[in-house]
Amino acid sequence: MSLRVVVVGGVALGPKAACRIKRVAPDAQVTLVDASKLISYGGCGIPYYVSGDVSEHQQLQETSFHMVRDEEFFKSCKDFTVHTETRALSIDRKAKTVLVQAQDGTQSTLPYDKLVLGTGSTPRQLPIPGRELDNVFTVATLDEAIRIKEQVAGGKVSSAVIVGAGFIGLEMAESFADMWGIQTTVVEVADQIMPGFLSPVMATIAHKHLEEHDVTVHTSEMVQSIEGENGKVTRVHTTKRTIDADLVILAVGVIPNDTLAREAGLLCSDRGGIIVSKTMQTSDPDIYAGGDCVLTENMVTGKLGYYPLGSLANRQGRIIGTNVAGGRETFDGALGSFIIKLFDYAFAGTGLSLPVALREGFDAFSTHVIMSDHSHFYPDRDMVSLEIVVEHHTGRVLGLQGACQNGDSVKGRVDALAAILKFRPTLRDVSNMEMAYAPPFGSAMDVLNAAANAAENILNGRAVPVQPLEFAKLWENRVQENLLCIDTREWGNAEPFATRYPEFWKNIPQGQIRNRLDEIPRDKKIVLLCNTGGRSYESQVILRHAGFMEPVNLQGGMGFIKQIGFDPSQDD
Structure with a gap:
């Protein structure tokens, strides 16, 4: 007798699992049910449909060869049955059946040998008056x-x-x-x-x-x-x-749809979400679950977390399909890697941000770098801003975030780190990471390597940083802080600031600083800065060697400062 499989949920994980089952075990009898009429669509593309970048909603349901993924498509091309507008009401684990109800109210039971739950998530509701209004x-x-x-x-x-x-x-x-x-x-x-x-x-x-x-x-x-x-x-x-x-x-935000599983007695978290093993099995070995309805181990913290991501659901769906068909694949966990387009910029990240790392108990710090996404002498470059998060006593890299007008540039760096993050890389690993290089595509020392190098300098005490937001506060209180900014750029860059604020902003280009040490007061709080942080770091090394132990270096330089909207030359 062929394997009978019921799949509940028809957006991301469910269709992926069902298709994989049929590829690995073609004789399996697979039935998929979903409460909606529209199934197997790219939910992450919804904002781009609303914007008009995707002109028709059917495009979100289409394959790459322009066939709409509907009931007929799955029957004729994938050889399994789909019932839309059909809600799964309950699971009888002893009888191994699922009670379902069609739109007309008709109820029936579907027997299974293996059951797959891809019930997704539900938008979190705000308990406020007026949420029921039209629009x-x-x-x-x-x-x-x-x-x-x-x-x-x-x-x-x-x-x-x-x-x-x-x-x-x-x-x-x-x-x-x-x-x-x-x-x-x-x-x-x-x-x-x-x-x-x-x-x-x-x-x-x-x-x-x-x-x-x-x-x-x-x-x-x-x-x-x-x-x-x-x-x-x-x-x-x-x-x-x-x-x-x-x-x-x-x-x-969203919350996991775990009601069906919870009412069936499957193990769920008190905070919501189905608990699954690395093979994506629930507490009932004949029932699998994945996607937005489950909790997944974070590969940095080792703790369970909630990651309602379409990419993760598809990867989990493939593993479930393999295992339902007799395989033994495992899903190691998630990093929460993300990227978002906001007008002209892309923002991306993987692993832990600094606030999350601190909240999770890591003794962590972060540093910022800004560099061109390819060789500075090659035309049409964009600046990549990176923030790398590091554990103090081990040098373990915990996460990375970035921003760039070229989304591919920032995504490439984030993906490179994401590929090794589960192996607990250190700064040395990232500093020496081999990145593909040619002048149109990168720099001989890639910005990701540079981020690790900057963090390593801090970790080893060779660099003493001040972060962009901290500098903004220092500048706001520059009188009380007895602040002096030493601008290590050439006069053309420094002139607007040094002219406007002669008491607080002094220009000493990096190439001249060794010969002008006597111009630097020892009774002021010194901040060294340049466009990106490189020349000011060199200047910090020179000053520390000369006995100036207190100067700090503005991480990311004026490039980062301008990105956060802070411009001392326009300050009142």
């Missing part, structure tokens, strides 16, 4: 995306409020403001955008970039209620202001 959306399904697109494309929306500054919220903000010219406001309860993903410095860069493109961002602010007229949203009330809105997106 208040979450962005959970393609069906909702179609309704949102109808509103904005029909010219019915002039102002929108997005609650939550995570991935979906910010991608939707770009979608509304860039393509449709909608007055867009983002409200985030945390003190920065993308909390838990971006470090404060990277979040500041992203925040500034959003506002440069006419997206208003309010952090440290909570939405209290949504107001409407005639059943339709008109404004949003926060703890600090009232904002007009024709449309509201609630994007405050």
Whole structure:
């Protein structure tokens, strides 16, 4: 008798697992059920459908050879049965059946030898008045995306409020403001955008970039209620202001859909999410689960975490398919690698940001570098800003984040580190990492190597840094701090600052500093700086050798400072 498999969930993990099962075990009888009409679509592409970059929603369902992945496609091309608009109600583990209900209310049972749960996630709900009004959306399904697109494309929306500054919220903000010219406001309860993903410095860069493109961002602010007229949203009330809105997106995160598993007695976390083994089996070895409904081990911390990522769901789906068909593949865990496009910039990361590393108990620090993405003498280069996170006493690299106008450039560096992060690399490993090099594509000493080198200099006490946001605070309090900035660039770069603030800003080019040591006071707090941090680091080495032990070097230099929107030459 052939293997009977029931798959619950038809967006990412479910279809991937079902297709893999049929490739490995062609005689298996596979049935997939999903509560929605639209299945097997690229959910991460929804903001780009709303923006118009993807013109038709069917494109999100298409294969690379332009066939729509619907019931007929899976039956004729993949040889398994799909029931859409069919909800799984319960699992009888003893009888090994799943009770399902069709849209017309008809119920039936599906027997299984192996069961796969890809039940996904549900948008987190805000317990506030007005969330039931028309034009208040979450962005959970393609069906909702179609309704949102109808509103904005029909010219019915002039102002929108997005609650939550995570991935979906910010991608939707770009979608509304860039393509449709909608007055867009983002409200985030945390003190920065993308909390838990971006470090404060990277979040500041992203925040500034959003506002440069006419997206208003309010952090440290909570939405209290949504107001409407005639059943339709008109404004949003926060703890600090009232904002007009024709449309509201609630994007405050998602929670795992584990109810079906929990009611069946499968082991689940108290905080939500199905617990699975490395082979993706639940506490019942005949039931597998993956994607947004499960918890996954973080390969840096070793702890269980929640990673609702489409790429992860697809990789887990393949492993489940292999194992259901008799294999023994394992899924090692996740790093939470991400990338997001915000107008002209891409922001990417892998592993732990510094705030997360500290919260997890690591004695960690981070450092910043900024370099061109390919050789400085080759035209059309973009600057890559990287922040590398390191454990103090071991030199173990815990994570990396970056920003660049060339998304491929920052993605390449993040992916390179992600490939080795589970092996507990040290700074020496990353410093000596071999990166493909030719002048149009990189530098002889890649920016990723340079980030590790900068961190190693700090770890070994050869460099004493000040980070960009710390420098901004020092400058704000420059009188009380008795501050003196020594600009190691040439006069053409330093002139606007040294002329405006002669008491606090002095120009000594790096090539002259050995011969001008007597001009440097020993009773002031000295900050050395240049465009990227390289020349100022060289100057710091010279000063320390000459007995100046206190000067600090601005990490990332003026390049990073400008990216966070801080310009001392314009300061009042």
